Amino acid sequence: MSNTSMHSFESGRASSFGPKVDKWTVVPILLCLYVIVVAPLIYFVDPPPKSLRGIMEPRLENRIFWPTMALICVALVVQYRSRIGRVNWPPHIICLLACLVFAGTSVLWSVNPELSLVRSVQQAVIVISIVLPAMLATRTVDMMHGMFLCFALGSILNLLFVPNNPQSLVESLKGYPGYFAGKNYLGEFAAVAFLLSLYELLHRGARRTFGIIIAVVAIVLLYMSNSKTAFGLAFTVPCLAGLIMIAGRLMRISPATILVSIAVGYAVLSNISGFNKTHISFWLYGDWTFSGRTAIWEFANYEIARRPLLGWGYQAFWLGQSITDAPGWIKTMPAGHSGYVDTMVDLGYVGLILLISFIVATLYAIGRVADHERSRAWILLSLALYIILYNFLESLWMRGFEFLWIGFVIVAAEAGRYWRPSPSTSAARRSRAPGPGGPAAAPGVLRRR
Secondary structure, three states: OOHHHHHHHHHOOOOOOOOEOOHHHHHHHHHHHHHHHHHHHHHHHOOOOOOHHHHHOOOHHHHHHHHHHHHHHHHHHHHOHHHHOOOOOOHHHHHHHHHHHHHHHHHHOOOOHHHHHHHHHHHHHHHHHHHHHHHHOOOOEOHHHHHHHHHHHHHHHHHHHHHHOOHHHHHHHOOOOOOOOOHHHHHHHHHHHHHHHHHHOOOOOHHHHHHHHHHHHHHHHHHHHOOHHHHHHHHHHHHHHHHHHHHHHHHOOOHHHHHHHHHHHHHHHHHHHOOOHHHHHHHHHOOOOOOOHHHHHHHHHHHHHHOOOOOOOOOOHHHHHHHHHOOHHHHHOOOOOOHHHHHHHHHHHHHHHHHHHHHHHHHHHHHHHHOOOHHHHHHHHHHHHHHHHHOOOOOOOOOOOOHHHHHHHHHHHHHHOOOOOOHHHHHHHHHHOOEOOEOOOOOOOOOOO
């Protein structure tokens, strides 16, 4: 990498050079491509059965793909095992691994131990296949660009699928699904594609031109999906992320500190004034129930109260215990439509504390990225905010290979590589270190003997 490019990287400006790619990023990018393009297209051609067994049974392609990725990671670790020992594991990655360990431990008290074991092993394979190679990659690698290319391909394909969606399907869903299973999936996808395209606009040349094209395509897909939440967040979170980064820089505090302060302030205000999420639902959607979600959350909170500390076991409650306990149509729900509620259902308050620790630590890590490259920190914070907020209405945290969960893990891994000192910083420290002859000499000055 040239001196000019390194100076741009360290000073926080978007580099005009193309991103450097190495073998370590191949696995995470392949995972991203699989969950947003390959798997949805397979499901489009060969939809899974709607029966309970069809939903719970792993598909053949998943039984082949994920073990293959795990074997590739094992091969890399064996070949470069000496390098593993030199990795400086940041706190947010340690928190993520703690979440995985606790999910696996829940087998001991799960209402469906076999299912919890299978799902926790699958999740461990997914997370390790992203985190381990990414943490071994050099800091000059830009995984956000690789992630953008995956979403760009999916955006172009969806633009071809949308006009061919049957009108009866569009009317029943009240929006176009593209090649996804529902309109909300297309909205979630298009919002991320739009955010990643904004990052490309910060670069010059072909990257900016292609970014503009995909941004326009993503906006069209957002509109066609009729996903109001995704549409609103896509335009809100980049502005919010920018304001948080500016405020953090002026006050010399981490974005995590600002966001935690906002969350605590909202909790205090809600308790004092009675203003809560139902009021937000009425303002945004014209109803007080978030499209019926409050009924699901009421039932889920009742079940949480029965097992508040450790929960019902990792992903063992819905479509299992819920079929017996839930009233009416709620027993057909595959999840609780809230990542935070489902975390408490599955793993209790202990699991929720571990998850929040991981989220907050990741936000602190993104603040550290801002010290080196502000443009990349901005897109990481935008994506993180989008996924954090979307989880209030959909269950995405540690849920199989949901592409927003995969995206958050990639964001965490990307931020994790900034935890170790940069090459220029390490070199500067070595140059200032006292040598055998005494204190280090000033640059360019020879020490007299």
